[in-house]
Amino acid sequence: MIRNLSSHIIRLVLYLLLQVLIFKQLAFFDVAFNFIYVIGLLLLPIEIGHLLLIGVGFMVGLSVDLFYNTQGIQASACVLIMFLRPYYFKRTTGGSYEAGTPLTVRGMGLTWFLVFCFPLILVHHLVVFFAESGSWSLFIFTFSKALFSGIFTFVVALILQYLLTKPTRRL
Amino acid sequence: MRQLFLFIYAYRAFFVFLVFEGFSIFLIIQNQNYHKAAFINSSNVLVGNIAETSSDISDYFNLKSQNEVLSVEVAVLKERIAAMELQVEAIQEIKDDADTLYDFIPAKVVYNSYRQLNNYLTLNKGHKDGIKINQGVIGADGIVGKIRSASENFSIVVSLLHTDFLVSSLHKRSGTFCTTNWDGRNPEFANLIYVPRHVFVNKGDTVTTSGYSSVFPANQFIGIVEEVNTLPNATFHDIRIKLATDFSQINFVSVVENKLSLEKDSIEHNAALVN
Numbered sequence: 341m342i343r344n345l346s347s348h349i350i351r352l353v354l355y356l357l358l359q360v361l362i363f364k365q366l367a368f369f370d371v372a373f374n375f376i377y378v379i380g381l382l383l384l385p386i387e388i389g390h391l392l393l394i395g396v397g398f399m400v401g402l403s404v405d406l407f408y409n410t411q412g413i414q415a416s417a418c419v420l421i422m423f424l425r426p427y428y429f430k431r432t433t434g435g436s437y438e439a440g441t442p443l444t445v446r447g448m449g450l451t452w453f454l455v456f457c458f459p460l461i462l463v464h465h466l467v468v469f470f471a472e473s474g475s476w477s478l479f480i481f482t483f484s485k486a487l488f489s490g491i492f493t494f495v496v497a498l499i500l501q502y503l504l505t506k507p508t509r510r511l
Numbered sequence: 512m513r514q515l516f517l518f519i520y521a522y523r524a525f526f527v528f529l530v531f532e533g534f535s536i537f538l539i540i541q542n543q544n545y546h547k548a549a550f551i552n553s554s555n556v557l558v559g560n561i562a563e564t565s566s567d568i569s570d571y572f573n574l575k576s577q578n579e580v581l582s583v584e585v586a587v588l589k590e591r592i593a594a595m596e597l598q599v600e601a602i603q604e605i606k607d608d609a610d611t612l613y614d615f616i617p618a619k620v621v622y623n624s625y626r627q628l629n630n631y632l633t634l635n636k637g638h639k640d641g642i643k644i645n646q647g648v649i650g651a652d653g654i655v656g657k658i659r660s661a662s663e664n665f666s667i668v669v670s671l672l673h674t675d676f677l678v679s680s681l682h683k684r685s686g687t688f689c690t691t692n693w694d695g696r697n698p699e700f701a702n703l704i705y706v707p708r709h710v711f712v713n714k715g716d717t718v719t720t721s722g723y724s725s726v727f728p729a730n731q732f733i734g735i736v737e738e739v740n741t742l743p744n745a746t747f748h749d750i751r752i753k754l755a756t757d758f759s760q761i762n763f764v765s766v767v768e769n770k771l772s773l774e775k776d777s778i779e780h781n782a783a784l785v786n
Binding site: 360361364367370373390391394395397398401405406407408409410411412413415416419420423426471472473474478481 | 523524525527528531532534535536537538539541542543555558561562565622624626627628629631667695696697698
């Protein structure tokens with residue numbers, strides 16, 4: 341059973357609105373874009389089943405596609421990272437995950453957050469930008485867009501994490 | 512059979528992944544052809560309304576600069592009216608013909624992108640207001656794009672900043688027919704292609720629409736030549752033009768309805784000039 345189901349749904353919707361209303365307008369030097377909503381997907385509670393996770397990824401990706409007029413591109417990237425997430429999560433925690441620990445920087449630690457989120461963000465961005473360009477002809481340009489956007493997304497995610505999550509009380 | 516089901520069950524996540532990923536890829540491929548309307552786009556009611564509300568709010572922050580742009584435009588138009596009044600009498604006789612050729616439908620941009628590789632705009636006018644597919648869209652400074660699909664109240668514009676969009680253009684000074692295309696990098700610049708190397712092109716030359724296609728009327732401003740590079744063994748010049756339209760500032764546009772486009776296209780089609 342997933343605790344606080346409604347709060348997870350609300351958080352995901354807020355990430356979506358933040359993405360399409362604010363972060364869609366942001367870009368640094370025409371190479372760094374922000375897809376902050378990916379963090380909303382990555383940090384969904386670990387109790388969610390794999391199939392549901394892929395379905396949620398598809399729906400969320402498709403809703404972002406609606407606003408970007410990029411039919412299917414975000415959806416395919418989200419489905420891919422949602423498919424990879426459980427396997428990669430097991431790898432990064434090495435089975436030492438304590439059920440119920442919230443997936444936040446404060447709950448899991450900065451190192452885990454970096455090791456878990458950044459590669460998945462990068463995979464998502466690579467899929468998005470290469471699917472958008474549709475060829476390998478602008479390889480360096482497209483790759484640098486994905487890399488800088490990945491860093492941009494990750495840094496904003498980190499700032500939001502520290503701003504919006506409550507410090508956990510440790511015993 | 513039971514073995515097969517067990518196998519599928521054991522790897523169900525992978526199969527579900529394949530189904531969703533396959534469907535997404537189908538959607539992407541279906542969208543490759545930019546002439547065809549996408550079925551997932553921002554002209555539906557929910558997305559259109561969210562976009563319109565967001566644009567209504569952000570409009571307040573742009574009021575000052577918009578006012579300046581409008582007042583400059585009013586001044587330019589006043590000047591042109593004064594100049595034209597002198598000519599009006601001379602062309603009174605042919606005016607009736609010219610009047611019936613084009614209709615302009617004013618529209619507001621509710622959603623705009625200019626940093627993606629293929630950009631689109633959403634307008635707050637649709638079928639209801641007479642918007643049809645393939646009509647040209649013109650801003651205050653120059654051309655913006657053409658209508659790709661329209662719903663009841665909203666329509667999607669393929670921006671000039673779309674890597675597949677080719678605009679039939681005219682190098683004004685030499686009268687050379689050429690094509691404008693965006694390369695996907697900087698939203699301020701586009702490439703002018705198919706200008707033969709015997710044509711002299713200088714920095715600062717004007718590029719306008721040719722009027723050969725029925726999307727845009729002739730003589731609509733596209734941009735000015737910024738840089739000319741000619742490789743020693745190339746057939747055509749390598750020309751970069753600065754676009755007249757500032758895509759980060761578009762707010763109000765006009766959609767051009769060419770009343771004779773159907774007749775023009777059908778006669779060209781019948782004569783097998785276009786395929």
